[in-house]
Amino acid sequence: MPTSLSYWTIQPDRWTFNAQKLRDWVESQLDGRVLNACAGRTQLTHNGRIVRNDINPEIDADYHVDVRDLPDILEAESFDMIVLDPPFSEQQNTTTYDREDDTLPTITELASVVDALLKPGGRVIRLGYTTTLMPPGEEYLLEEVTIWNTLGRQHDWLGTVAQKPDNETASATRPVHVTDAAVPNAGATASGGVATSGNGSTPIDLEYIRLSSEITPQAGVADYLATHLSGRVLDVSTYERLLSHDGHLVQTSVDESVDAAYHFDERELAAEFAADTFHTVVVDLPSEAFQQTTNYDGRTTGRDTALKQELHPLVAAGGDIIQVGHTATCMPKRLDYRRSRVAIIEHPDAEQDWLISIDTKQTTGLDVHATDRSPQDIHVTDSDAEAQHSCIRCGEGWYLHPSWYVDCPTCGARPENYCVTDDGSILHQSHPERLAYLEEHHDRHECDPGVTSRTPVTRSNNQENGSTTTSTAPTEQETLEQFASQPN
Numbered sequence: 315m316p317t318s319l320s321y322w323t324i325q326p327d328r329w330t331f332n333a334q335k336l337r338d339w340v341e342s343q344l345d346g347r348v349l350n351a352c353a354g355r356t357q358l359t360h361n362g363r364i365v366r367n368d369i370n371p372e373i374d375a376d377y378h379v380d381v382r383d384l385p386d387i388l389e390a391e392s393f394d395m396i397v398l399d400p401p402f403s404e405q406q407n408t409t410t411y412d413r414e415d416d417t418l419p420t421i422t423e424l425a426s427v428v429d430a431l432l433k434p435g436g437r438v439i440r441l442g443y444t445t446t447l448m449p450p451g452e453e454y455l456l457e458e459v460t461i462w463n464t465l466g467r468q469h470d471w472l473g474t475v476a477q478k479p480d481n482e483t484a485s486a487t488r489p490v491h492v493t494d495a496a497v498p499n500a501g502a503t504a505s506g507g508v509a510t511s512g513n514g515s516t517p518i519d520l521e522y523i524r525l526s527s528e529i530t531p532q533a534g535v536a537d538y539l540a541t542h543l544s545g546r547v548l549d550v551s552t553y554e555r556l557l558s559h560d561g562h563l564v565q566t567s568v569d570e571s572v573d574a575a576y577h578f579d580e581r582e583l584a585a586e587f588a589a590d591t592f593h594t595v596v597v598d599l600p601s602e603a604f605q606q607t608t609n610y611d612g613r614t615t616g617r618d619t620a621l622k623q624e625l626h627p628l629v630a631a632g633g634d635i636i637q638v639g640h641t642a643t644c645m646p647k648r649l650d651y652r653r654s655r656v657a658i659i660e661h662p663d664a665e666q667d668w669l670i671s672i673d674t675k676q677t678t679g680l681d682v683h684a685t686d687r688s689p690q691d692i693h694v695t696d697s698d699a700e701a702q703h704s705c706i707r708c709g710e711g712w713y714l715h716p717s718w719y720v721d722c723p724t725c726g727a728r729p730e731n732y733c734v735t736d737d738g739s740i741l742h743q744s745h746p747e748r749l750a751y752l753e754e755h756h757d758r759h760e761c762d763p764g765v766t767s768r769t770p771v772t773r774s775n776n777q778e779n780g781s782t783t784t785s786t787a788p789t790e791q792e793t794l795e796q797f798a799s800q801p802n
Contacts, residue, residue: 319494319520320460321642321656322502323509326471330399330441331356335502336462336473343439343475346394349431351381354399365393382419385430393431396438398424402471421446432478440474443640443666445522445658447476453488454478459522461656461669463498466643469601470669472658492522513653521657531661535638535668538659542636542672545593546706548628549574550583550621552600564592564706580617581610583624588709590630597621598638622646629675637671645673652676715744722748 324333331337331354344360353366353375366375367384379387381400401418419427425448428438438454440447441462448454454476462471498512525534532555540558549557549565554572557563566576566583578586603617610620622635626649629635635651637644645651651673659668701711712719719729724745727733733741733748 315457317456317489317492317522318458319492319496319522320458320500321463321496321498321518321520322460323463323465323498323512326464329354329356331358334508335499338503339460340397340439343437344395345437347392348395348397349393350397351384351427352398352400381427382423384427388431390430391433394433394436396428396432398428398438399441400424402442425452429478434478434480437475437477441471443469443472444664445472445474445660445667446662447474456488459658461642461658463642466641469640470642472667488524490524494520496520518653519655521655523657523659525659525661527662531664534661535659538657538670539596539636542634543594546591547594547596548592549596550625551596551598553598580621581608581624584627587628587706589627591706591709592628593630593633595625595629595633595635596638597625597635601640604639604641631675633675635673638668640666640669642669642671644671650676717744717748717752720748720752723751724748
């Protein structure tokens with residue numbers, strides 16, 4: 315049976331199973347004798363026996379021990395199912411659960427507990443920031459991977475359901491690339507005001523990719539991004555990453571230490587580039603950027619929100635914004651984007667999986683720069699044909715290379731005329747000095763030298779915490795409508 319992928323939206327609090335849809339999903343999986351290894355306050359409902367453990371002695375549980383000590387007090391291979399919901403990070407462990415003196419168990423330690431207590435053929439549900447469950451060579455059959463989209467309030471949660479092999483000599487082969495399509499919240503039951511649909515009930519293309527430990531995580535992410543770059547690309551990143559793209563690629567970073575063509579203020583990008591210029595925009599900000607605020611347009615808002623507002627006018631109709639990080643929330647719905655794809659990328663050496671989301675701009679129209687003149691000697695009639703060259707800064711477009719539209723300081727050729735040699739022969743390539751002259755004098759909007767490039771063929775249409783705060787928290791449905799985008 316192939317691994318299934320699903321996508322849900324939730325508004326969680328410190329107690330995982332207080333999120334109604336997540337609780338319903340977990341309870342629907344329970345079977346036989348169950349161990350809730352890090353139980354918390356919420357009591358799961360099950361028609362069988364649930365053994366509860368929580369390290370906090372104030373929690374109502376059967377045992378109050380470190381999860382790593384459970385094999386010492388419980389019978390080996392005595393559970394049909396284990397629910398594993400430890401703190402997702404050291405920060406959550408200390409700030410949310412006040413466990414300053416405790417260290418989190420490693421993946422290897424958790425895997426050892428699960429393997430010792432789970433019956434052959436038994437199943438485990440794991441929740442956290444990663445889908446890594448068992449060390450290589452001790453794989454379980456991966457049945458399901460879920461994205462729990464927290465609507466930009468924090469890192470999204472990930473869930474896995476896996477089955478232990480029936481005997482000790484057999485080990486499942488973990489898939490390295492799974493594709494699926496899922497309607498958000500499919501199967502959710504309306505209860506407590508939760509959203510039971512999303513994205514216009516249109517499925518999102520989902521991918522689960524497990525990277526090899528033989529390559530670096532950043533290289534694996536870059537390889538994935540390369541498969542989704544199209545046309546003219548703008549890379550807005552705070553990381554050193556070599557993107558492979560056979561088209562025009564422009565890199566800008568707010569971090570001066572990053573090797574990039576530009577280091578513009580994130581809050582002023584819309585003034586630095588021409589509108590409708592880029593067909594793909596890659597956004598890769600540090601995790602803390604999604605919790606930081608900034609002064610934008612006279613008000614305080616999220617840093618990532620300000621950046622996305624600036625990027626919006628730069629994206630051509632039908633173009634994509636690709637966000638790399640730990641949330642599937644990307645462009646606000648009010649900007650008319652649709653969620654087209656979300657990929658989970660796991661690396662066995664990384665503490666958190668990456669989520670890469672792709673939102674597609676829905677505004678109608680063509681990315682056309684009409685030209686109103688053409689070189690007379692080249693015999694191209696005036697037309698409204700799409701410009702073949704344009705400036706990524708000011709948006710001015712030319713049907714032929716822009717050097718033909720300026721004077722040549724070498725041979726004296728006037729605009730809209732070929733260069734000539736000393737004996738009067740026509741040159742079909744401009745003099746180098748003419749190119750330099752072009753760069754020097756193309757100063758509209760203070761354009762930098764070397765910004766002209768060939769315009770790719772127009773493609774057909776195929777948020778972390780950052781909103782202004784209000785005194786009343788929105789319902790999940792209201793938040794979903796505000797932050798979640800619709801796919802194609």
